[in-house]
Amino acid sequence: MNLTLITGGARAGKSTFAERLARESGGLSDVWYVATAEAGDTDMAARITAHRAKRPPDWSTLETPRHVAASLASFRAAPARVILVDCLTMLVSNVLLSQPEAAGFEVIWEAVEREVDGLLDFVKANQTLVIVVTNEVGSGVVPATRLGCIYRDLLGRANMKLAAAATDVYLVVAGIPIVVKSDTAQRQGAIA
Template structure:
């Protein structure tokens, strides 16, 4: 059964670079599961930064949708998978909807996507390091899409954390394994 490691933190906290170092340290054959879509120059710049940090021998799988399929495929030939990132994946799913008015449907969509990711990891033998943003620490957003995204990202983080052996919170480039600090009721 595969292992799940979750790495969370705020924007520009150092979570992706920590996840990359983690994957490089513990993996022998590494696959990068990329969820972003390059739709503008700013995103092209961000993707370029990530690509420039990755070793040339890492295999990349583009997975803006149906990421669980990329995880299954990559797990067949790799021992370490770096999934970057869950919140961009959730954004892709929400922005792919005709409308976001049905919160129950949106919740079910995100839950199904997370359950599929977890099942794909558990079906293989690879370790998946999933990067995600901690988006709930700010003010309540003014518009519906932003609130739905914040709420569903928090849900997705909880769903993956529930199955993760290790959960790291990265702040100012410093990772802390919060699973070790977890208070158990």
């Protein structure tokens, strides 16, 4: 499987590292950037604007808050060598918030798992390197709300599922990527 997962805390440099990997692997024109964030408030709108501005203009951008695999399958840009999904954190949040308030955890997990499985199926069916950015939300304070706890647990499960399938996994701390898993390096005889 040609999947790289990049995780870490908020503002740790995950997206910057992911974009560097995408540039190194796909060049300037062979990258699709999949943005999952929605501008729900002025802070998020400003973040989205900043992300758009720093992205190379030759990259094709697909903005899709949910149904990432289906959106990728119908995207009409030239085929890419690299697809960068930024980020799973927002995708899981979007799925969670789209569910009825009374939905139980397992029902919501099924919706999240459909997204994750769809992405994994897309990766298996294509020769494209897919880089997924996500957050480690379970390393900090226990969320104060029920919704926060559900979100942490959903994202934790989604992260574990993608990490198990990924060829390479990086943890970014203070802008420094740390190799957590590297099947690529092991196949090439390198020490990870």
